[in-house]
Amino acid sequence: MSTTNSSLTNGVENAKRVAAFTAANNFVQNGYVIGVGSGSTIEYAVERIAERVEAENLKVTCVPTSFQARELILKYKLSLSDLDRHSKLDVAIDGADEVDEQFTLIKGGGGCLTQEKIVAAAAKKFVVIADFRKKSTNLGENWKKGIPIEVVPMAILQIQNKIKEKYGGICTIRLAKSKAGPVITDNGMMIVDWQFDKSHNWSEVHQFIKLIPGVVETGIFFNMADIVIYGTENGQSDIKANTTVLTK
Structure with a gap:
């Protein structure tokens, strides 16, 4: 790896850590029930929450969005629960x-979009953490891999056709990297990635796709994020509040 690439990697990881630590320091309190997301940035948040639990004797309970999140919670010896016990x-x-700029998110690059959306919708406050590349x-x-859509396997072709007929772009089945065949989600479903070729009204797009029979969920998170925390290139945190988000 070149010095330039190594520096960029270190800068990105530091930005992830800064954003995650800022969220854990400012939006977690004693007695909280916390939805724990998925992905590479989340481990830093869980790490910091665990540090605060140890140092401050906090009592918190964590609800995971995925198998990965569940394993993180157990790894850091935090209290594990679920939405049945903490709705x-x-x-x-x-x-x-x-x-x-409107706080609309694309999520699901890791394949956990449905669980992530369910958990986010159950929270009084949804805090998004991201490095500077995600803004x-x-x-x-910046994100060129398209919008993930979790689908029932038997409906894939019909879903692909309806999206392309309505909005254009390319719809591809997400294939696994370490096995032959498609990615299978924690729900036993498959994922279609829709690479769109122009800007859209994302609320309308989400509604249209969600109503196609066989669609489980889309990776469009519209009007859901209350706070977005970016880790910047210079190692600072940039906190943005969404003043237009609907009251939950």
Whole structure:
């Protein structure tokens, strides 16, 4: 790895850590039930929450969004629960693949979009943590892999056709890297990634796709994020509050 690439990698990891630590320091309190998201940035948040639990004797309970999140909670010896026992969360902390100026998110690059959306919707406050690469003016500016859509396997072709007929772009089945065949989600479903070729009204797009029979969920998180914390290139945190988010 070149010195330049190594420096960029270190800068990105530091930005993830800064964003995650800022969320854990400012939006977690004693007695909280916390939704724990998925992805590479989340481990830093869980690490910091565990440090605070040890240092401050906090009592917190964690609800995971995925198998990965569950393993993180257990790894750091935090109290594990679920939405059956805790249907209302004080805060959910999760990452994003991209965030636009209107606080619309693309999520699901790791394949956990449905669980992530359910947990985020159950929280009084949804805090998104991301490094500087995830910040965009418009969706698609930096994230080029498309919008993930979790689908029932038998409906894939019909879903692909309806999306392409309505909005254009390319819809591809997400294939696994270490096995032959498609990625299978924690729900036993498959994922289609829709690479769009222009900006859209994302609320309308989400509604249209969600109503196609066989669609489980889309990776468009519209009007859900209350707070977005970016880790910047110079190692600082940039906290943005969404003043237009609907009251939950």
